[in-house]
Amino acid sequence: MEGVDGVEFITFDKKRGWQGYLDLRRRLAGRRFPLLLHMHASMRANVASRMIRADVRLGYDKARARDYQWLFTNERIPAQREQHVLDAMFSFVEYFGLVERDLRWDIPISDADRQFGQDACRPAGPTCVISPCSSQRFRNYRNWSVDNYVALVNYLHDEHDANVVLSGGPTATERDYGRRIAAGAERPVSNLIGKTSLKQLLAILDAASLLVCPDSGPAHMATTVGTPVVGLYATSNRRRTGPYFSHHLVADRYPEAIRNEFGKSVEDVAWGQRVRDPEAMNLITLADVTQKVELVLGSVKTGRYPAPDRV
DSSP: OTTOTTOOOOOOOGGGTHHHHHHHHHHTTTOOEEEEEOOOOSHHHHHHHTTSOEEEEEEOOTTTOGGGGGGGOSEEOOOOSSOOHHHHHHHHHHTTTOOOOOOOOOOOOOHHHHHHHHHHSOSSSOEEEEOOOOOOSSSOOOOOOHHHHHHHHHHHHHHHOOEEEEOOOSSHHHHHHHHHHHHHOSSOOEEOTTSOOHHHHHHHHHHOSEEEEESSHHHHHHHHTTOOEEEEESSSOHHHHSOTTOGGGOEEOHHHHHHHHHSSOGGGSOTTOOOOOTTGGGGSOHHHHHHHHHHHHSOOOOSSOOOOOOO
């Protein structure tokens, strides 16, 4: 958010424990606000909200107000079932009668970062960014296999002469994915995993033709700059957290994963129920993904790239 005008950012350092809450209270001492939008339902956010003096404390309806959020608010948005997270956020402004949606993010990108993004995306041919991992802190169930990504890279090279850029954070898992994908690809890829800032990544996504990734932050970053997203969804519900403008491009095996783990249909489990089966992402086939890629990059060509064995 660096460079956004008209917004005062106050950072709450959760690593400081109770001292972080006290720091927040000191920074806001003597200030009172007409409105607090309590848009994150968690106990940490609940406690932080008590450090802020406000007349109206608007939160979620009781069904969605996790961790007793309703005890920390004095007004609530109307109850809604099965909303996308972004639509739930819109409910906060719609509560005050602001219903027009002009979806522009206009996140500032410096000239230097924009040039970095353009240099990463060669002028000739499409550029496909692959962000292979979701950087969850604990055991990760959202990552497709390296073998599948290698097969996809080779498909993009052979069928579209695409420039493939790998992106991601500096975690050991992401770096390992990048090394193994680059080593397995038949032609060179640009491995930028762990080598970009968030602004540089946003600039790359802005200049790219397509992003392929699991349920993760880059999917939503690409949405803000209008880049199509082929999402890989088996462990989370695309209707709740999928790339907002690219639902038709999601390779969606979530219903099957829910059936396999819980023996139920999506309609019979809680909205947003996660799947924790480490094999769930293997339900997504290479054909599932290339079919969606072709909706963006060109006509469908089949038969040359059989799905790799599971790993």
